[in-house]
Amino acid sequence: MTAPITALAQAGTSVWLDDLSRQRLRSGNLAEVIRTKGVVGVTTNPAIFKQAMSVGTAYDEQIAQLAQQGVPAESAVFAMATDDVRDACDLFQEIHRDTDGKDGWVSLEVDPRLANDRDATVTQARELAETVDRDNIMIKIPATEDCLPAITGVLGAGISVNVTLIFSVARYTQVVQAFIDGIAEARHNGHDISKIRSVASFFISRVDTEIDARLDTATAAAEAAGEKKDFSDLKGKAGIANARLAYDAFSRAFGDSPVWQELAQAGAHVQRPLWASTSVKNAAYPDTLYVTELAGPDTVNTMPEDTLDATIDHAEVAGDTLTGTADDARQVFEKLAAAGIDLADVWEVLEAQGVDKFVSSWEELLGTLDQQLTKA
Template sequence: MNTPVSPRIPQPDSLTPPQSVSDLEQAGTSVWLDDLSRDRIESGNLADVIENKGVVGVTTNPAIFAKAMSQGTAYDAQINELSEKKVPAGSAVFAMAIDDVRAACDVFAPIFEATEGKDGRVSLEVDPRLASDREATVAQAKDLAGAVERDNLMVKIPASEECLPAITDVLGAGISVNVTLIFSVARYRQVMQAFVDGIKLAESNGHDISKIHSVASFFVSRVDSEIDKRLDTIGSDAANQLKGKAGIANARMAYAAFQDILVNNPEWKTLEDKGGRIQRPLWASTSVKNPDYPDTMYVTELAGPNTVNTMPEDTLDATIDHGEVHGDALAPNVDSAQQIFHDLDEIGIDLGDVWEVLEDEGVQKFVDSWDELLQTISLQLNK
């Protein structure tokens, strides 16, 4: 079911990124927007942020679609059509999301072509309630890829322990994947291995591995929110000195793991020589939750080669207005990042518990947004 849209499609030679975004590009960071709605597409706003703000990709999640579909009138006509056909709420949500993602893929198609698939990507997430079900996740990922039917789609799969094999399976089917909800370096290492295994599987299945791209979405600000709360409980001067430092340090250590597992790994080099495209770290949850912190710190402090930063438009605007990028902020700062985590451990922060809480809460927040969206759409379908 296609909702007719005629979005404006920017051409790569018409783009005029602001200086700070150009600086990020020079450092090796692609800027993606963490938001999508039908209003953005049909009004031309999506084309505007591409042309004038340097955006070269889009990520979505259940919370984003819950906000988009529960406000305004952009979806009313399609909801009425779906209602007449007695389509259940879950199927209706995906029908509308698929139409939006397909249209966004078309808007980004010229960038996708110009970058040989590196950018120009649009992500669509599987039902978050499937985070503990490998088979169902794989089946839905294949269904979504078939329904959107655009080469620049990335299917988002959570990095839950149960879904690690699903990441391999979906990549092995020739589908590009955005792995989401990664909080710990240990889990990130597992994700990268699942990626390597997936590219190997894709090759053995006869797919052109040069066409398969992947990013690993490593969440940043939520790490500070959780650890800062625990540091406040400790309350010492030493604890206060560590506030607001864990998120960036964690991402920098993740980048060191990326260098180890992929960039400098002979196993990956063999696949790369056959056309394999490296899985890039994507910094997610990059809006600052604590107003006392610089509002661009999860952008400027995480610039570096082979990375993506997906951000809400407010964070993008702040970066354009006053963000200062000074080249690679990742590799040169690994030692200091390791020291921060040594100090956190010494002061009594149970990091294992932090990662478990964040992963459980991350999945649950998306499930809650999904359930809320289903309730809203169900009411609209049954008016």
């Protein structure tokens, strides 16, 4: 591994790649990334598969076969995605084995249109896990209110889960409870809970994008009212502060809960926070901002390859930058509230946007595949 990736590992942060395509698999690129860049897992989402399946020729042969079988676009998407994920799981099996199941995971998301349907989410999660049929598959489930029981149900069935689209600490605490309930349910159902793993994917850059825009609006409103107020010093701070508060909640949730301590003694593993959306959206910010400032024990950082390459090239990893940071993070949010930022509205907007973006990507992909199947 390169020095920055080694430093992250020493701080307790596993590096996963936020991307997957058949071209990566067939060309040997993913195997090379694993070997040379220290990547120990992969995450996918509807936007990633939209990009992978809508360009190039890597899927043409399978699309032709599926067309001959009369397979509709929705089934074709999952046929191709599960094949890719299964092959990726095989590439990560050695890492999965060598880390005793801590890393080596590949995530596959349920249909984002099911974000408000608990029963359908559980059913599809089971189907996807059975279809991939690998012990290092994680099923991604959104952290919407309606899907919180689905998280518990899927974990209770002995399936590892990546909980995605988490924006607020309040929702994160609900996710943690859903996880603990799920592990307890799995134990009750006779599953080996030492084999079940989970991560809670907390989105970072989207928080800054939304709050930075609101800070600009607040500054402009103050100027229009003749008030000398400039909130620009708060820009680019909310995403990191939010994640640090989540990490503090993580430390307390798994450190203080008697229920969890009993499960841990039975072999259960903590649900690690995973930092997602870690590429900066503002070019004025350092391109490794959401890497170096969010390193610490029991965490995962999933990066697009540009962010991964920037990290390898010039990131200055200074060890654990999470532990003991909660008080400073709270001060950031106190200042945001004083600036008039409606944080409850921010979290609601971000979750709705997150679901909508994935649904849009999914529906665009289905439309593209429907055309390809018709022509094949």
